[in-house]
Amino acid sequence: MGLPEYRQAALSAMLDATRPHSLFPRVPSEAKSVLDVGCHAGHILEAMQLPADCRVVGCDINREALRLAHRCLPGASFLAAKAETLPFASASFDVLFARSVTYVLDIPKALQEFNRVLKPGGRLWLSLHQWKDCRVILKDNWKRHRLKAISLGIYILADSALLHHTGRLFRYPLNRSRLISFQTESRFLRTLQTAGFSDIHFSRDRCFVVEAVKKTFSPVVLSQAA
Numbered sequence: 281m282g283l284p285e286y287r288q289a290a291l292s293a294m295l296d297a298t299r300p301h302s303l304f305p306r307v308p309s310e311a312k313s314v315l316d317v318g319c320h321a322g323h324i325l326e327a328m329q330l331p332a333d334c335r336v337v338g339c340d341i342n343r344e345a346l347r348l349a350h351r352c353l354p355g356a357s358f359l360a361a362k363a364e365t366l367p368f369a370s371a372s373f374d375v376l377f378a379r380s381v382t383y384v385l386d387i388p389k390a391l392q393e394f395n396r397v398l399k400p401g402g403r404l405w406l407s408l409h410q411w412k413d414c415r416v417i418l419k420d421n422w423k424r425h426r427l428k429a430i431s432l433g434i435y436i437l438a439d440s441a442l443l444h445h446t447g448r449l450f451r452y453p454l455n456r457s458r459l460i461s462f463q464t465e466s467r468f469l470r471t472l473q474t475a476g477f478s479d480i481h482f483s484r485d486r487c488f489v490v491e492a493v494k495k496t497f498s499p500v501v502l503s504q505a506a
Contacts, residue, residue, distance in 0.1 A: 283348055287321040294327035303487050304328055304379060305405035311374035315339070315397065317363045317390075318381030322349030325356060337373070339366065363390040368397045377405040383414060386449060386459055387468075391475035398494040404477060408463045408488040411440070417460065428454075436460050447471055463488075 281289070294302050304324050307314055312334055316325050319338025322345075330336055336356040340346055349358045361367050363378065364386050376394050378385075394404055414436050421429035435452050440461045443449050447467065452458040465482050468490060472480050477492035 283321065283344060287323050287345075287348060287352070290321075291323040291327055294323060302327070303407065303489070305375065305377045305403075305491075307334075307375050308403070311403075313337070313373045313375070315366075315368070315373045315376045317366070317376065317378040317394070319346075319349060319358065321345040322353045322356065322358060324379055325349075326353055337368075339363075364393055366393045366397050370396050371399045371402075372397050373402060374399055375403045375405070379407045382406055383409040383460055383462060384458075387443065387461070387463070388447060388449075388471055388475070391471060391477075395476040395494055400494055400496045402494045404472075404490075404492045404494065406490050408468060408490060409461075410488055411462050413488075414440075414460065414462045432460070436462070440464075443467060447474075465490075 293299050294304065296302055304327065307328065307330060314325075314330060314334060314336050316322075316336075316338040319325060319340050320342060322338050325336055325338055332355070336353070338346075338349060338356060338358045339361040340349075340358075341360060341362060343360055346358045346360060349356070359367065363381065376398055378394075398404065418429050418433045418436075421432055431454060432452070439449055439452075439459070440463075443461050444464045444467045447470065449459055449461060452460065469480055469482075472490070472492050476495045478495050479491075479493040481491050483489045483491075
């Protein structure tokens with residue numbers, strides 16, 4: 281399936297309220313700026329049908345997907361950027377959300393950035409990942425190379441355990457550009473609080489989701505992944 285076909289299929293799934301893939305944040309009517317981190321081809325933003333006077337921005341590391349997003353949503357802005365180093369001024373957005381990307385982020389650093397670019401009182405929405413979600417990655421790798429899948433599985437378990445117990449992450453030894461983890465509610469709660477968020481609520485109704493609000497004080501700076 282090519283990228284345009286994938287985008288159309290994903291958009292159709294997002295617009296079907298009966299399917300889990302339709303999950304996305306509710307944006308308050310007073311919000312005038314929204315950032316989608318890990319926006320891919322912009323299908324989530326299109327499905328949300330935000331008002332014309334709302335500043336809509338998406339960022340991703342996939343430049344091909346971003347070019348398609350530009351063509352499909354000319355009224356929005358799209359740019360290449362990592363979640364851990366967002367190229368926006370502090371206090372730029374009323375709402376920030378990230379769907380299906382948390383498992384590959386340097387979570388402590390990304391949450392600091394999310395807090396920085398949100399306005400005081402700004403809202404954060406993230407879909408999180410449990411072990412059963414990460415098993416999909418291993419299943420796909422298993423079909424291609426079983427030894428690598430086993431190695432990756434051991435890494436994911438170890439990295440997730442380290443995150444849960446210490447709040448830190450380490451990079452995949454066979455590919456230092458790669459981070460993968462699944463998250464626990466107790467650790468993510470503490471990490472959000474440290475990053476400067478309050479009013480934190482978790483939901484497991486359809487997917488594992490957390491919502492939070494930016495506090496007005498400056499968060500403590502955490503170290504980057506090893």
